[in-house]
Amino acid sequence: MAVSRTADEELLRTVAGEFELEFVDTGYAFHLTTPGVSxxxxxxxxxxxxxxxxxxxxxxxxxxxxxxxxxxxxxxxxxxxxxxxxxxxxxxxxxxxxxxxxxxxxxxxxxxxxx
Missing domain, CATH: 3.40.50.1000 (HAD superfamily/HAD-like)
Incomplete structure (x- = not known):
């Protein structure tokens, strides 16, 4: 999932941790991905x-x-x-x-x- 960088980064990192997702900041958007998906x-x-x-x-x-x-x-x-x-x-x-x-x-x- 890609989310605008204007979104609450701390909240997204918390959600990523709770659901065992990877958080990536590409500099253009925040991404939440399933581990191993690339x-x-x-x-x-x-x-x-x-x-x-x-x-x-x-x-x-x-x-x-x-x-x-x-x-x-x-x-x-x-x-x-x-x-x-x-x-x-x-x-x-x-x-x-x-x-x-x-x-x-x-x-x-x-x-x-x-x-």
Missing amino acids: KGAALTGVAEVLGYDPAAFVAVGDSENDASMFDVVGEAYAVANADETAARAADFVLDRGYIDGTLDALRAVRNAEGE
Whole structure:
């Protein structure tokens, strides 16, 4: 569950503790998640269903909740506005942020495929 960062953080942390949920502050929203549920686990599951190796995928992200996905893909790009956790987990940190950085990652992948 994602909640606006204007929500009561202390209350959300209390709820997370009572229901054995993980609390994550991505810098953009507060997230309450079931332990073991992550973007990396989801991508691995989707790849398996599709018959692909997760390393065949490319990921672009900007926050802590993207790090698990970065760990399983073949190439991971953090946009310039990424938090420290995402930037450390990425293979590449882009010069531009937000959608401009995402477009730069897509161009890099497209150009690499043309080689």
